[in-house]
Amino acid sequence: MSHLFNHNGAPNTGYSQPPSIETAVKPSIPAGLVRRQQARWPRLSEPEMVRHYTWLSKRNFGIDTGFYPLGSCTMKHNPRVNEVIAQLPGIADIHPHQPEHHLQGLLSIYYEMQHMLEVCAGMDQVTLQPVAGAQGEFTAVRCIQEYFRLKGDTKRTKVIVPDSAHGTNPASAAMAGFEIVEIPSRVDGRIDLDALRAVADETTAAMMITNPNTLGLFEADISEASQIVHDAGGQMYYDGANFNAILGITSPGLMGFDAVHFNLHKTFSQPHGGGGPGSGPIGVKAHLAEFLPGPLADRRTPTAAEQSTAVDEFWYHWREPAHSIGKVQQWHGNAGAVIRCWAYYRRYGSGLTTMSEHAVLNANYLRHAIHKAAREEGVDHLFVDGAETDVAKHEFTLSLQPAKEQLGVSAMDVAKGLLDRGYMAPTVYFPLVVPECMMIEPTETESKDTLDTFAQHFAEVLKVDAETLHAAPTTTPVRRVDEVYAARNLCLRHPYDE
Amino acid sequence: MSHLFNHNGAPNTGYSQPPSIETAVKPSIPAGLVRRQQARWPRLSEPEMVRHYTWLSKRNFGIDTGFYPLGSCTMKHNPRVNEVIAQLPGIADIHPHQPEHHLQGLLSIYYEMQHMLEVCAGMDQVTLQPVAGAQGEFTAVRCIQEYFRLKGDTKRTKVIVPDSAHGTNPASAAMAGFEIVEIPSRVDGRIDLDALRAVADETTAAMMITNPNTLGLFEADISEASQIVHDAGGQMYYDGANFNAILGITSPGLMGFDAVHFNLHKTFSQPHGGGGPGSGPIGVKAHLAEFLPGPLADRRTPTAAEQSTAVDEFWYHWREPAHSIGKVQQWHGNAGAVIRCWAYYRRYGSGLTTMSEHAVLNANYLRHAIHKAAREEGVDHLFVDGAETDVAKHEFTLSLQPAKEQLGVSAMDVAKGLLDRGYMAPTVYFPLVVPECMMIEPTETESKDTLDTFAQHFAEVLKVDAETLHAAPTTTPVRRVDEVYAARNLCLRHPYDE
């Protein structure tokens, strides 16, 4: 074990600073505000710091480490040139309050990204401000709220979500003050139009749904669902976490949605960074456009004076929407993530369709390979599809309920068994509608070999006896972690006195 | 296992290139020179390539991974800012044939480095051309050879080396055409002046020696040795691999040497890179200066026209020594390594002495701690000092001969036992004069805690039973590797047909 707080070297050990500016009078802090006790931080030299974080990194699993089939998370490869680009001073060393003529490059990239997302989503206006998917949801729902408020339509206090929805959907709508109406899915995992009809009414502000849904299934009835909600006077919100399946194939716009968020950290390869940062732009149809948070990047013909500073035939500038709800992050969103995702977009361009095709190809192939390997290994009775379907989209679910019932082996046990074989486990227990759910999303950047091998390992894990699986993992940096202990014996920071 | 050659994706999988320039006539290769069969290289996409090399890296031990007490190698921390500096276009994207007015920054850094090394070594002129220590040795010996040739002193065909010398010393001298005369060390590991007197004569071109010697001991008789060789008309060559012990304390110049090489990748923190690159500048006294390989960086007052391009009050330029032996590398040496080491030097400046003091402090402390821990664990009868001494310098040797005799446990077994405890093993079986030798060099960048813990582990390994140690390591990516098998069943490249 390496512990940061165990290091206690000399003052200024880790990072020697140049002398400060000399002043006539020493800078002073008002007497009552002088810090009396320094933070009890550790003191590490650079070698100690480098070794500590190298050690920690070796105890962490990333896409670079191995296959990461975490459903709903789109763990695709993060192209390395994007990191180089994001460290250029023209983005890293930029202040959002610099004047527009300092930021023509940034503005043009924002404009290009807005435009690209508009095209892909079939929306009329995109804002890049929200910094994560959940914030995108909240922002869009707020826009819808203001839209109705401005229309004087004040009865719309409810947001409908399917029971398979991601937790952020209800949480975001609730944060905006809406009441949540959850509708059950059909047995086949799809939206129940009757249930929707039963709840859609003049109190409906919006329905939030993702398509393909969280089971990885395309909701073929989506246009009808849109119709129902629209007929009731509500708005359709598209959770874009699953965009990776449909780029260039279909779009929320075509399906009748009014608003959508994108998870740039899923579809457009912003690295997940162990939990963030992300970027969650939203796109809306024209009637919602003037409610978006600003600033939006816009463009016009440059004046003669501007011509020399322009990066192309346009002059780019910020624009505030007329009825903007205001801001959800203090600046212009996660510009660094936007730049990376712009670089990603540029690599595919109009070929983004191919990217989605391969995402879906890989998911279906893996689903096929898992079933095949399970049959060959005689373990196909231990799981069923999370929902019946001919084809999945970019991800699919399995239910380990049979394994649970027949062997007492849970989805979590299987997940831990996979860890022992060098894989990150798929998402487990989400969506909630599938019992003992395992949600698998390979992404387009995994090779056929990786998929074949994983399928084989998956089947082999199911052959392992229950006792061994309960005890898994055994080859990981630590063994099964006691989450109950953690919650009962809260230790949330270094205990100096131990 | 991840195998590079197992990947066989689509053409151009790993790295998409922009279109080539269009030409009127296709570029053509003469018919008899057209490549008929492409190299049977693998085809990896970027995600596969990134994962493969990440995986490989995880099977490799570096300073960043843990304590690396490899004697004679000076495995000190490699400051990270140096890597940033070495990637600046002002060094990475420079061609050595660019005119001097394109290279004023580089030349000034070369000049500064030459000067610094001259000061530290007490030499009159340094050249930065040799790219490793061994090449520095060869280069210096060649200079000595030319020196005698020019003097018409043609009988000097021999080079004296102590039996404890590093293998490169005799190899380098032999490459230059010298006959090697090896003199035995005294029982206490030091140079035997009588033995030296017995061989030093009119055939002696030079003596090569390092001080502190390869046992980590300072040769107190060094001035006398110099005297003997000089009296015989020979030259004294200082192997600078152990410079880390004496910077600012003493210098080869003070000890009477005529020539010296530096291992910038040891003393000045150029990362070892798994085997290289290095940088092996040499410094010589004035009488040898005009034999050095060029170009040397020199400086003068700038002309009026030059003033605007100058980086300081001087104009820097290349200079060819009058009787230069010519080149040992085609360009200006490992400029990228020189830049890193310049950055390292700047961090210590005149404080380089402190660096050496801490290197010696750490070595002696570790030696002390190992003996102490061994006594406490009752295993102090299993090893002895490689040579008796009150203080060591930056490294020290132990002889595991007692363990070998009493338990059948070899130095190699102990080394492998240390691998199992997460350490890189010390150097074993060098120098050859110490039986079952273990050579330990902690460097100045290791903390007291690391040294204490290592000492404890060292003692504990000696308590492990012989059978277990013979079978060590067991926790490493592979277990003990069969080097005999490798030599008997030569497999030096991917066997396509297997």
Next chain:
Amino acid sequence: MDFIIHPQGVVIPMVDQLPNLGREEEMLKAMGLQNIDDLFADIPDDVRFKGPLPLRPPQSEEEILSDARRLLGANIAMGSRTSFLGAGLYRNYIPASVFQLVTRGEFLTAYTPYQPEVSQGMLQAMWEFQSLISELVGLPIANLSLYDGSTAAAEALTCAVRVHNRKATQPNTVFVSALTPPDKMSVMENYCQGAEITIKTLEHNADGTLNLDSLKEAAGSCGVYLEQPNPLGVLDEGLTMTKEIIGEHTALIVGAQPVSLGMVEAPGHYGADIVVGEGQPLGSPVTAGGPLYGIFACSKPYLRLMPGRIVGRSIDVDGNEAYCLTLSTREQHIRRHRATSNICTNETLIALMGAMHMALLGPEGLHDLAYRNAAACQKAKEILVDTPGVRIVHNASHFNEFAIEIEGSAEACLAYLDGNGIIGGFDLGRWYPSITNQILITTTDQTTEQDIEALSAQLSMWTSHQGVSA
């Protein structure tokens, strides 16, 4: 297949990310399918795109990099000018090792540590981050980041209401300093409106300090939000008295600039219940305003109603030390619409950079960094006080920012400075529309004496121009 065969026979882009290009047929065949389109048979024809996406053709890595260099090179990096722009974001030097370690694939390409057994690295790093922040701000609990300083402040307000609403005499009400920058205020309003929270403002004295009389009105509300140093850069000793005034049942929320805490008392030590802040000055470049990381720390009573992820130290089945996410019943993936926040993806990697920077600084290093910021500020005051036409607005202590008043309009003055290679600071009129002639001058560890002298010289030029034109 989307190969682009170049006229000269070179096959190009996008290939490099798709390992199964060229294997489609083989894979489809294994599934008993004919072509890729069979995989999309479930998508009704009427919602399908007709024809390819109307977007530009794919590019190779080299072309993208070269376009990025061209476009981003057209931006004016602060480091290429003399800059005094801060106003919430501060460019301090970040040691090289931070970038090299944070881009290690194991950190960079991981997801949220849902499988603790293979995510101990990030979990421990974030637990250490919590510990570092806790010590920095003087409170026992910290989460592992929110989106930025503004959302951290906004979530603090809703958290305060969740905790105190029951006993509040002014329920659903919070008080926020009137100096709060409108962009931040706007975030707060967005976050508060859903919970039907009313935001009232607290007034300030002419010297920039908080009007303690105004504060009295906040007693009985759910929470009070103040910044130290405040948005005008003023260090306000009065804040040490606020908790006493507002009382136990009103949360004192202090927004702190983390670097300042090397010299300035930790708000937790003078009664703050929640400390929030923009973490960026520790460990992160300014990056045009994002990604950043929001600091959120609190005292015990807030723990179970606070937003964001928390790591706890635990044990594994063998009793070995191990870390995992804990108290997740507050979070959206468990509690759904009753969650304390909707946050899911947060700013872990930027927080990790913060942790690395803090680890290298150590307590004395943080002090020195703060000192360098403050000394540059002091120097700027010393020089500008003697610059013709420049008046330092607040006779107060400042940390690394202060307001000046100049002749003529701030906007015009800043444009003039810009024309002379100086990013002169922040036009306070953008925050406070009634003010037309004040500029917020920011210094950091990157500010040099020459920078300040250049600013002073140009400001006196400006003044003399104003004199002429007046």
Next chain:
Amino acid sequence: MDFIIHPQGVVIPMVDQLPNLGREEEMLKAMGLQNIDDLFADIPDDVRFKGPLPLRPPQSEEEILSDARRLLGANIAMGSRTSFLGAGLYRNYIPASVFQLVTRGEFLTAYTPYQPEVSQGMLQAMWEFQSLISELVGLPIANLSLYDGSTAAAEALTCAVRVHNRKATQPNTVFVSALTPPDKMSVMENYCQGAEITIKTLEHNADGTLNLDSLKEAAGSCGVYLEQPNPLGVLDEGLTMTKEIIGEHTALIVGAQPVSLGMVEAPGHYGADIVVGEGQPLGSPVTAGGPLYGIFACSKPYLRLMPGRIVGRSIDVDGNEAYCLTLSTREQHIRRHRATSNICTNETLIALMGAMHMALLGPEGLHDLAYRNAAACQKAKEILVDTPGVRIVHNASHFNEFAIEIEGSAEACLAYLDGNGIIGGFDLGRWYPSITNQILITTTDQTTEQDIEALSAQLSMWTSHQGVSA
């Protein structure tokens, strides 16, 4: 102790690398010593430095970086100009992933893999490198790098003598192309003189190709060194006939430009016994001429007398695949003065960059990279052939370099081009003193059509100036 207490109280430099600063006393005490000097008691007083090193004071990381930026910024990077300078070193684009992976600490900070159990990563990577090079050049054996192309060529000569001397009718003699750049020739001479090897030269025809009659004299010697493309950029079909002419007992050593081998036949396929080359164009920036990596590959008879380290695939005690250094009995640390070379530290990390670049390229990628180099060369020839006053010297096939003859002196012409923002190529007079008006023009994948047009335009300007002054 070497703290520097700054006037303002900030403690600075060098601290950050020495974890035991401040602990000296404690550690000395444990050893029963009083002060640091006790550790140096064994160094006689008369050889000790008196007083501190007369060097500049230490600097902080920020100051070093800022000085480095200033000094290296004063150099003119090739990428900041239009450049046609090559002559042995070639700037091709290197994919971003190469830099990010090679700087991982596990690779960067490792030593030579003497403990194979914990060095499998680098060992396998180098074994793969050997495999890649072996395929590239068409020979079964490759070592894991020598210092650079010149030392690889020099070591090939001594290796050839070791192998063939016994049967040679011209013992201790090797033949080297007269075109060989003098700097490289100088390295060869230095390496050969110790072994008492005589280097004779081979003549070339006016069209740049090898004079095969001259070659006949080399039969019976130990080895022949030729380059393909040759130093004038000419692709010489005649080399495919050389092995037949010199015979079995004379080593054919070919120096190859690795990128060219994407289109040009591997020398191993037309009889080369040893292939050497400068590896830099694959994977490494030019870096002012170093670090680079020397390629060394050979056929079986040379194996046991070749220089440098080799990795073999083996097994561990459990029979699992494992890699280790092998055939080390050739090396200095075992064989000492009878070693095949004195090399110890080599260029592993740069070779690793080469391996990564090759892995990303794949066979077709290498072809395309070669094609882009060659197409730029073809384009340059097409444009320059029509440029007034410019003559293409050799009516031959070229890969990515060719010689032009211009009006007036090459040196003056290059200075003129330099004044107009173009690094115009290499003055061949620096290699061949009798030539005063020829420039070697190099193109790479980085050369654009605009670059070539700019060169052409400036060259015709030059010609017209020459006309005027003539």
